Amino acid sequence: MLAWTIYISFLGAAALMFLPGGNARLARIIALLAALGGLACAAAGVAQCARHAGPGALTDVVNWPWIAELGVRFHLAADGISLVLVLLTGIAAVAGVLFSWNVEERCREFFALYLALIGGVYGVFLSFDLFLLFVFYELAIIPKYFLIAIWGSTDREYGAMKLALYSFVGSAMVLVGLIAAYVVSGAKSFEWVDLARGPYPAAFQYWAFPVVFVGFAILAGLWPFHTWAPTGHVAAPTAASMLLAGVVMKLGAYGALRVAMTLFPIGLHAWQDTMAALAVVGIVYGALVALVQQDFKFVIGYSSVSHMGFVLLGLMTLTQIGFSGAVLQMFSHGIIAGLLFAVVGRMVYDRTHTRDLAQLQPMNLHQVLPFAATTFIIAGAASAGFPGFSGFVAELQVLVGAWKSFPWLAVLAAAGVLVGIAYTWRVLLKAFFAEGAVDRRDLPRLEPISAPERAGALLLLGTTVIIGLWPGLLLGLIAPALDSPLLQPLWKGGAR
């Protein structure tokens, strides 16, 4: 069932490519159906796996031989961590289509690339052959480039090229590490299970770990390699920035977790402090920069860097609670960042054609677009980590884990949370609640929020609230995955 998430997405992309041009409505409907189909398959697959899987067990989905010469297999499987992320991808995909309902220019190609990107993302989360994982990982680069370069806004060619090159350099680093691991392990197989067994000499792990980890973490916005993220997010069209922040950044974090950390535990322990410190710098730096931005979208872009810092910090605590918080934070940030970008890009920018906070001030958007303002209040509260939303549970777990491993860094990260409240508050006031215009007649006339937007917003809001109130839904999936024997080397000596 889970494999169909990938197939449906690529089939949808192929169908759109062969569709006669000009029929935008049909293209949208096909895209929505494919995204919904993917979500349905994901949900069904999650339900199926959750019922059958024991602790730490992998549920095999597909396992075919592919390239005999290298021992590569077409192996799709899932554990709790991938299930959570597949679910996130499904929800983000549907929301993204709903928020791009107004794309008119080359609509067919837009959704074809969009679905190809989604298919690649599903593929990464479900691949348990690392060659296959790498194939899907690279496959996602090109649609990202075109989505930004063709449909983007400010400095789109620069932003697109920067994103593509950062991603490609990252994957080049991963490639070197992967090939080296294959050669050194002598496993004659790219299966995750085989490669994770190693054994790799410590001297090898000391350099292989940072190469592969940073290679993946570039895409997760690890400071100081995060600079693609704000420019890329700002240049991207709404749906693409939703996906970039929502799922593509998770690809990086997931790869770092699945490949770098499990393959090279000795290297991981050696570099743990450095990487944790970088993650905390990212949290604080991202939040502080977000605090002074004049461009609405840059605020959200930098906040993504800050929130992804929590994911990396959670992973680096090497405690089960920190890990579970990191995975939950991936899900939660995917939903919330998607929502924030939807409000900024679709609801506000597409109507006002400006993202400059100074220009938004006199528009009294809370009167003109009350739905957008309400959505942003809730999403901002969720993003700032208010209890009752998914972000709270996730960041709390990360902080608890960090407190066990690095008390000082935990304090700094908590300070980052406070700055997070500050920039959310600031942007909320400036963009929506500044009483700039005194006379009601001066207010701009903007088209009302459309039905697809409302549906998308409700989908994302509902998800974050449900997970906030009932985190057990996802934690129940994550916890057994952390008992996997292949993750055990991570915990040893992790909590100090």
Add this chain to the structure above:
Amino acid sequence: MNPFLECLTALAPEIIVVSTALIVLLADLAMAGGKPVARRAGLAGAITCLGCALAMAWAGLMPCSAHVAMLAVSPVTQWLKLTLLLLTIFAAALSWGGRFTRHVGEYFALLLLAAAGLMLLVSSDNLLLIFVALELLSVSLYALAAFDKSSAASAEAALKYLLFGGMSAAFTLYGISLIYGITGDLQLGYIAARLRGQPAEPVFYAGLVMTLIGFAFKLAAAPFHLWAPDVYEGAPTPVASFIASGSKVASFFVLARILLTAFPAARGTAAASDYQAGWVPVLAALAAVSMVAGNVAAIVQSNVKRLLAYSAIAHAGYALLALVADARHTLAALLFYTITYAFTVLGAFAVVAVMEQSGRRGNLADFEGLGRRAPVLSFCMLVFMLSLAGIPPLAGFFGKFYLFVAAAAAAPPLSLLWLVVLAVAASAVSLYYYLQVLKQIYAVAPSPTAAWPRPALSAQAAIVLLAGIVIVLGCAPDLLLGKITDLLRSHPF
């Protein structure tokens, strides 16, 4: 069997191709009186393709394994000839609609002679015959490069190609004569036997290095690459595509054969920790310089053919990795890589050729907005560019991946990691310029007045077929790789 008869059967595909060349000349002569060029080109092209197909059928259906006189024919070389003939057919299909010459008979005849040179090149294990085959190929290509008489660039390209090629031939020949002087033989196997257990003399190394320089010219490996950009840009596009594809595959194969069969004693190593003189460090240096120079120079190109030339230099560098590594095991990687590269680059040139037939040049700006006017052509170009950049699931990705794995695994493991890291870094740079082409095609709006290509059916079919091959070989590399490894396992040279 009678040795003469054996020679003739072993050479049957070459004989068919050469006869076809003569038939093409005669047929064109018979038709020359006042018939339109397009019809003559159609006839000559059809005969060319037919002859190649016939030779392919012979090479494919008649199993042949002969080691007579100067020939060493095995299932591997027969199979390689199939591939080379297929590449020739594609190049002929591109030439069909070209309007660069009135002398179509001579053109196709020279193309066939070049193909015969390629086939002879892979089926010999004697340095002298290898040299003769190399010259047959080169002289045909010099003439082909000059075929567009209306273009000064074509003449310049041919002159440059001739001068550099002649120089490289001189190096090769001198190197061969030195090797002959030391070992007293030209047969690759005997040379190896003479060299075994004997301390190598400086003169021998001089001969070896000179031979390598000659081949480096042929492969356009930096710093012997200076002819390539001008020739690729100036020569008629189908000719450039042939130089870039078929000639590369055959040259790499024969270089591997020479080095592995004749000079295993003079290998040396290029490992970072323990260095030994030999041909491996020379090739490692060539590979490193080519990858860097090719990719860096390609970034600033504004003409797609020049860009492809520099990318070809970089790709020659990647392919050399296979020879630097423990080459017997990496030969499969080398063949897979060069063959898939040949198909890809042929496709890219084919797209440029179609653009030229619509009265444009191969400049980047000419591709503006192609995506909206010619979606199929553009999609194929997307496939070729991304395959060259090494994006999965295309053939170029797997070719590179397999090559890098082979290089990293060369004994002792990870000793060549520095080269692999350099190669991976260089290929990360290369994405930039391939994306520049795609940006022009997809992200830039077309100018309303421009003429748009309506490709000839043969060219269109060839392009779509090539794109299909690149995609299929990327998704299922076992189709080709399985065949190559099986052949090499049962018939090592």
